[in-house]
Amino acid sequence: MRSGLFPATQWTDVLNAREAESVEARDALEALACAYWKPLYIFLRQRGAGEDSAADSVQGFFEHLLGTDFLAKVRVREGKFRTFLLTSFTNWLSNERAAANAQKRGGGAWHVPIDEVEEHFRAGLVAVDVPPEEAFDRGWARSLVELVVAGLAAEAEAAGRDALFAALKGTLSGEPRGETYAELGARLGMSEGAIKKAVFDLRGRFGEALRAHVRGTVESDAAVDDELRYLIRLLRS
Numbered sequence: 001m002r003s004g005l006f007p008a009t010q011w012t013d014v015l016n017a018r019e020a021e022s023v024e025a026r027d028a029l030e031a032l033a034c035a036y037w038k039p040l041y042i043f044l045r046q047r048g049a050g051e052d053s054a055a056d057s058v059q060g061f062f063e064h065l066l067g068t069d070f071l072a073k074v075r076v077r078e079g080k081f082r083t084f085l086l087t088s089f090t091n092w093l094s095n096e097r098a099a100a101n102a103q104k105r106g107g108g109a110w111h112v113p114i115d116e117v118e119e120h121f122r123a124g125l126v127a128v129d130v131p132p133e134e135a136f137d138r139g140w141a142r143s144l145v146e147l148v149v150a151g152l153a154a155e156a157e158a159a160g161r162d163a164l165f166a167a168l169k170g171t172l173s174g175e176p177r178g179e180t181y182a183e184l185g186a187r188l189g190m191s192e193g194a195i196k197k198a199v200f201d202l203r204g205r206f207g208e209a210l211r212a213h214v215r216g217t218v219e220s221d222a223a224v225d226d227e228l229r230y231l232i233r234l235l236r237s
Contacts, residue, residue, distance in 0.1 A: 032085075033062045035147060039082075039139030040089055046135040061092050080227070081217035082140050086133070141234040148209045152202070164188060164198060171199050172206050 037058055044054035130138070149172065156165035167184055181199075182192040190198070214227050 032065070035143055036082075036085055036140070037062070038143050039136045040086070042139040043086065043089075043132045043136035046130065046132040057093065057096075058089075060096070061089055064092060080219070080223070082137070086136055137230075138234050138237065141231045144213055144231065145210070145235065148206060148213055151209060152206060155205075164190075165202070168195075168199055168202050172203065 040058045040061065041054050044057055045051070049057070149169065153162070153165055153169075156162050167188060179187070181195045184190075185192045185195040188195070210231075211224060211228065214231065215221070215224050218224060218227050
């Protein structure tokens with residue numbers, strides 16, 4: 001099991017997943033699935049695949065990673081992790097026949113509700129004219145932020161500050177607040193200054209955690225800033 005709330009890197013997940021019979025391998029593949037199930041699913045849907053077909057293909061891909069010696073051949077830190085995974089996915093798809101993969105997935109599979117991802121389409125969050133590769137990148141950006149926020153929520157809960165986190169979470173995405181800092185402080189028994197500092201600290205921790213996640217997906221420190229700029233552009237598009 002992982003010792004921290006945030007993974008060291010997604011390349012580390014790949015290394016851990018090479019030991020196919022270990023508990024760590026299952027944890028590592030679950031982490032990868034959590035981070036990339038939605039983006040890969042969106043990629044296929046944008047290519048015209050149906051809901052069930054897309055879900056089955058993504059499920060099959062992650063089972064393929066764990067069930068073969070594929071990961072043993074990975075050359076770690078060669079380029080961006082999201083590029084590596086999408087290329088691996090498209091290569092896998094090209095070698096699979098739809099009829100051979102129409103079986104029901106189950107057993108120890110990772111479950112991500114299709115309806116949850118389909119909301120991207122129903123809400124118009126994935127534009128119809130966006131190329132599948134860009135749709136994948138946008139899904140990756142949203143999933144990465146969701147993972148970071150979930151990690152911060154876990155940190156806050158462990159520290160007994162979950163109510164404060166819930167009240168301030170919207171400041172991370174620029175959501176309008178229903179209360180002023182003074183009103184929020186009065187409700188939570190804190191001064192306005194303490195609330196402002198808590199917001200400042202939370203945003204700093206968010207940036208730190210997001211950078212750590214992005215660092216785990218690229219090959220060098222020099223690539224982090226470029227990737228962060230790209231991620232922010234995707235989130236704003």
